[in-house]
Amino acid sequence: MEFFLLILLLLAIIGLSSFINHFLPYIPVPLIQIALGVLLASLPLGIHIPMEPELFFVLFIAPLLFHDGKNVSRQALWKLRKPILLLALGLVFVTVFAIGYLIHWLIPSIPLPAAFALAAILSPTDVVAVGAISSRVKIPKTIMHLLEGEGLMNDASGLVAFKFAVAATVTGVFSLAEASWSFLVIAIGGLAGGAILAFLIIRLKVFIRRLGMEDVTIHMLIQLLTPFVIFYIIEHFHLSGILSVVAAGIVHTIYRDRDRSPAMQLQVVSQSTWTVLIYILNGLVFVLLGLQVPSVTNEIFKNPLFNNWEVSKYIMIITAALLLLRFLWITAAWQWGRLFKKNIQMPSKKAIGIITISGVRGAVTLAGAFTIPYVLADGSPFPDRALIIFIAAGVILVTLIVASIFLPILARTEKGNTEDLREEMERSAMLRTIDAAIRSIRELMNDDNRESAVSVIAAYNQIRNRLNNVSDEDSQRLKLVETEIRMKALDAEVHYIEQLKKAGQIDRETAYLIEEHIHRMRLAVTNRLHFRRLFIWTLIKRGLYKLFQLFLPKNKERLKDRQVKAKKLIQLKVNMAKAAIRYLKEHMNSENEHINMVIIGEYNEMMMKFRLAKKGVDSSQYIHIQRELRAKAFQAERDEIQNLYEEGEITIDITRKIRKQINIREAYWLEETSVHAH
Secondary structure: OHHHHHHHHHHHHHHHHHHHHHHOOOOOHHHHHHHHHHHHHHOOOOOOOOOOHHHHHHHHHHHHHHHHHHHOOHHHHHHOHHHHHHHHHHHHHHHHHHHHHHHHHHOOOOOHHHHHHHHHHHOOOOHHHHHHHHOOOOOOHHHHHHHHHHHHHHHHHHHHHHHHHHHHHHHOOOOHHHHHHHHHHHHHHHHHHHHHHHHHHHHHHHHHHHOOOOOHHHHHHHHHHHHHHHHHHHHHOOOOHHHHHHHHHHHHHHHHHHOOOOOHHHHHHHHHHHHHHHHHHHHHHHHHHHHHHHHHHHHHHOOOOOOHHHHHHHHHHHHHHHHHHHHHHHHHHHHHHHHHOOOOOOOOHHHHHHHHHOOOOOHHHHHHHOOOOOEOOOOOEOOOHHHHHHHHHHHHHHHHHHHHHHHHHHHOOOOOOOHHHHHHHHHHHHHHHHHHHHHHHHHHOOOOOHHHHHHHHHHHHHHHHHHHOOOHHHHHHHHHHHHHHHHHHHHHHHHHHHHHHHOOOOOHHHHHHHHHHHHHHHHHHHOHHHHHHHHHHHHHHHHHHHHHHHOOOOOHHHHHHHHHHHHHHHHHHHHHHHHHHHHHHHOOOOOOHHHHHHHHHHHHHHHHHHHHHHOOOHHHHHHHHHHHHHHHHHHHHHHHHHHHHHOOOOOHHHHHHHHHHHHHHHHHHHHHHHHHHO
């Protein structure tokens, strides 16, 4: 029961980290999760989860790398194969020797083989941490593909180097030739083994499907078990389980691209399941890392043999050396490439800086450090084991913090802080929120709510058109286009009336009233000032007529006849509006879509008011549906503005301003529908 409660607590912490990140998006989720893990371990609850590296690798690293292998761009991996190998192999082995000698020089109590072991476990970068940080930083795609490829490959090379360095420390024996040969066998064996097992699992799924078993549950279960089974089997033969799951993920992607037969339901379930699983596993990795930090630090800080300031200084120097070596290696690798291929373009200093800072250490580093044995072959304690684990944990935290601070600065585009640019940022953000609202309504549109949906979309299109009128010239052009479209819609109404006249379906009095109505609408489009005067005069005439009616004797038959004529006139106007809408839909294209949708929305609003005038049963339902759609649209706007803020596209001031505008529009529209409803 305690274990179950502990799992629930960890899942709650992951949810809390997302909640905190929602309001503090400039702090990466991994750092928040590590901090919450440290806080949980520091509380007097007696919570302690020992790090079991073998279980950690199979339970967390295997599915995460399998998922990354499935989703990485194969074309980008192949295109960037040389720089990826230079980072994943060349830089790892250079790091082992260069940083290993530095660690031994800094801390003589750590023997050279053990220093090599620490350098080896510090060499792999964490693609999971980089991905979490880069989610709100605009890193160029090429650089991101390079970092993903490096993260997928260097875990294996770093762990193999670490394994041989630890073995040399424990036994006192090391052979470079044997280590090189073993590395090739382990790496190639892991890649080949993972690919073969993935192919066999795919054939098993095909065989099951051919038996007529299209059960989504069975296929999904096999897919979820795949990385665990492959990792365990390959590791059992002492090959690279990490490379095996990466290879298995790539093989699954190749098969998915070639085969389109699996049911759409399976694809949807697979995508949703993996999204939730990866979210939970990513969170658990960093929360568990945070849980280890207090025990690791206490062992060093409470030990009188260690000077806390000196130990912290070691972490800073080693981290700086790792980043400097990475920077020099990347620069030298490109310069070396240019000596042989003149068509290779040298990356900018900014790009090299981004690749350097993105060398974040993470879960593999700490999990590997915990595999260091407690004793040597002769029974003596492993030299400075606690200090090695502490340095590994410290480097992870420092590289995460450095990347969190400097990556957004390096990846930031050249933008000034002028008022014009701020206004453009705000306008662009508003357009994106409006587009998000329109998309949400279109996704919900069906035959039952079409009129209400079109009306809401039209209202948003009006806002969009106002935002797009960035200059007087554009504004004039759009007004001319809008006027032309409105006049053609009125022509469609006139054409409908002419047809009724020819068929003898409209009397002379009604025809006269309709012609007056169309004349007023034409004035409204072409001469707004004259229309306003006419509108005011019409209101005065109606007021005088009603006043005059008060002094006349009431005639029930005449009143009933007038009500019948009024209902017929309203129905006729509804039919005219439908004729105009048909014309607008038939002549809609990508260039006039926004204007057409605005005008269609106005016609729908007009028809709704006509129905209200008739007190039809549809009016309340129409308003109810419209209110629901608007609520969805407002939520879509809020979600989009939050995403823009989290991605660093807009400032907190602009976020607050747009949220305020959304709240004002929501209050106004809800008030408006409440008035119509009553």
